[in-house]
Amino acid sequence: MIEFHQVSKVFESNGNKVEALKNINLTVEKGDIFGVIGFSGAGKSTLIRTVNLLEYPTSGKVIVEGKNLAKLSQYEIREAKKDIGMVFQHFNLLNSKTVFHNVAMPLLLSGYNKKAIENQVYETLRFVGLEEKAKNYPDQLSGGQKQRVGIARALTTNPSILLCDEATSALDPETTKSILNLLKRINEEYNITILMITHEMKVIKEICNRVAVMEDGQIIETGNVYNVFAHPKTDTTRNFVKSVIRDEVPKSVYQLFKEKDHFSRIFKIEFFGADSGQPIVSKTAKIYHVEINVLFGNITELQGIPLGNLIVELIGDNYEIRRAIEFIINKDIEVKEVFEDGSEHRVDIERVVGNDLHG
Known part of the structure; x- marks a missing residue:
């Protein structure tokens, strides 16, 4: 010691x-x-x-x-x-x-x-x-x-x-x-x-x-x-981690904010351990009236435990998007909303229920 x-x-x-x-x-x-x-x-x-x-x-x-x-x-x-x-x-x-x-x-x-x-x-x-x-x-x-x-x-x-x-x-x-x-x-x-x-x-x-x-x-x-x-x-520490695990939103994603002709929100879904094995995206798309467009994904392994993230665009009306995000968070999966200026805010379940996705 x-x-x-x-x-x-x-x-x-x-x-x-x-x-x-x-x-x-x-x-x-x-x-x-x-x-x-x-x-x-x-x-x-x-x-x-x-x-x-x-x-x-x-x-x-x-x-x-x-x-x-x-x-x-x-x-x-x-x-x-x-x-x-x-x-x-x-x-x-x-x-x-x-x-x-x-x-x-x-x-x-x-x-x-x-x-x-x-x-x-x-x-x-x-x-x-x-x-x-x-x-x-x-x-x-x-x-x-x-x-x-x-x-x-x-x-x-x-x-x-x-x-x-x-x-x-x-x-x-x-x-x-x-x-x-x-x-x-x-x-x-x-x-x-x-x-x-x-x-x-x-x-x-x-x-x-x-x-x-x-x-x-x-x-x-x-x-x-x-x-x-x-x-x-x-x-x-975040800068060091990013040198090994890519979790930043690609610049091309920001262009979507300017080009989209539909209502949607962009989220980062972070998976830890057993969460990585959940088919959460397909389940969410089946249950709720939202389209899910996977924009970016990455997974790595640390000490035998998987760690990864997905950046997805949820397309649909605001009510269905809120319900879909609430479903994902209730699976003990961390979700952050991604904004046009590049900022990310963790989505809190109480605020989802309160009709506000902004963390």
């Missing part, structure tokens, strides 16, 4: 102070794959580096496996760090050393005997799929292979926590997917807690079970991945 209690970090340079972290409170549970996302300068890297004291907090406490590392002696810190592996964005490999010696480095520094080092290094290289590359040098490897070496090096001391600092940012999409699958295996087979920072929401979507969103040195939103994707609370 990793706990941040009122953690702040201030950098000083030439008399100027920069507050990189501002009273961070956050808990990463054992077994989590916890993602921290934010734009450049949000404080993500500083946050993750306080866990293994690459950066000391200016104030507050970072508790790792029940210990406040900042309060330990230098010897105790070295021992505690053996339980924390770290994977870097640009691999941080020694080009003059073979893959074997790069992976062995933490064990060599800890004074392990030659036989123990050899056994542990080859076991770890087998796990990451690079046993046959043991005698190669980093310059002979692809980017994905270099990152696998970095992961092997981080695993070689059998840590309980793995820190990933933008571990896939320097990789192409296909290699990123393979590295994320490897990290997921590490979490599942070794029960290693993973704390990863990224600026890519697709990484969060692919692998994490919980996420925190950072902005200007602060945590602005946190929760399990499904809830954060389904119900983002801040504009920053």
Whole structure:
């Protein structure tokens, strides 16, 4: 477990102070794959580096496996760090050393005997799929292979926590997917807690079970991945979610407001979990005197749970449209009305009944 209690970090340079972290409170549970996302300068890297004291907090406490590392002696810190592996964005490999010696480095520094080092290094290289590359040098490897070496090096001391600092940012999409699958295996087979920072929401979507969103040195939103994707609370989070899940109304839809020669309203119907399997559109069209024109649709999967939305035009008289929307909302499905200026307003069932669809 990793706990941040009122953690702040201030950098000083030439008399100027920069507050990189501002009273961070956050808990990463054992077994989590916890993602921290934010734009450049949000404080993500500083946050993750306080866990293994690459950066000391200016104030507050970072508790790792029940210990406040900042309060330990230098010897105790070295021992505690053996339980924390770290994977870097640009691999941080020694080009003059073979893959074997790069992976062995933490064990060599800890004074392990030659036989123990050899056994542990080859076991770890087998796990990451690079046993046959043991005698190669980093310059002979692809980017994905270099990152696998970095992961092997981080695993070689059998840590309980793995820190990933933008571990896939320097990789192409296909290699990123393979590295994320490897990290997921590490979490599942070794029960290693993973704390990863990224600026890519697709990484969060692919692998994490919980996420925190950072902005200007602060945590602005946190929760399990499904809830954060389904119900983002801040504009920053919504922008990140939109980079993975398209839910904006296409511009061509707005043209309908100008061209239509019939009475209609446009709605966004949002589906969560089991709702996605309901034939709600066909049912509504059969029961009520409305035509339903599907303008846009999208569905994705988060942690095995579907999440999607439909943008539909309901054509008919106002009374029948109200009844149709009331029927959909009563199925516990969220509905938003879309207006010509691009705004969206959640439709409240009481206002539907009260003859007003505007949220």
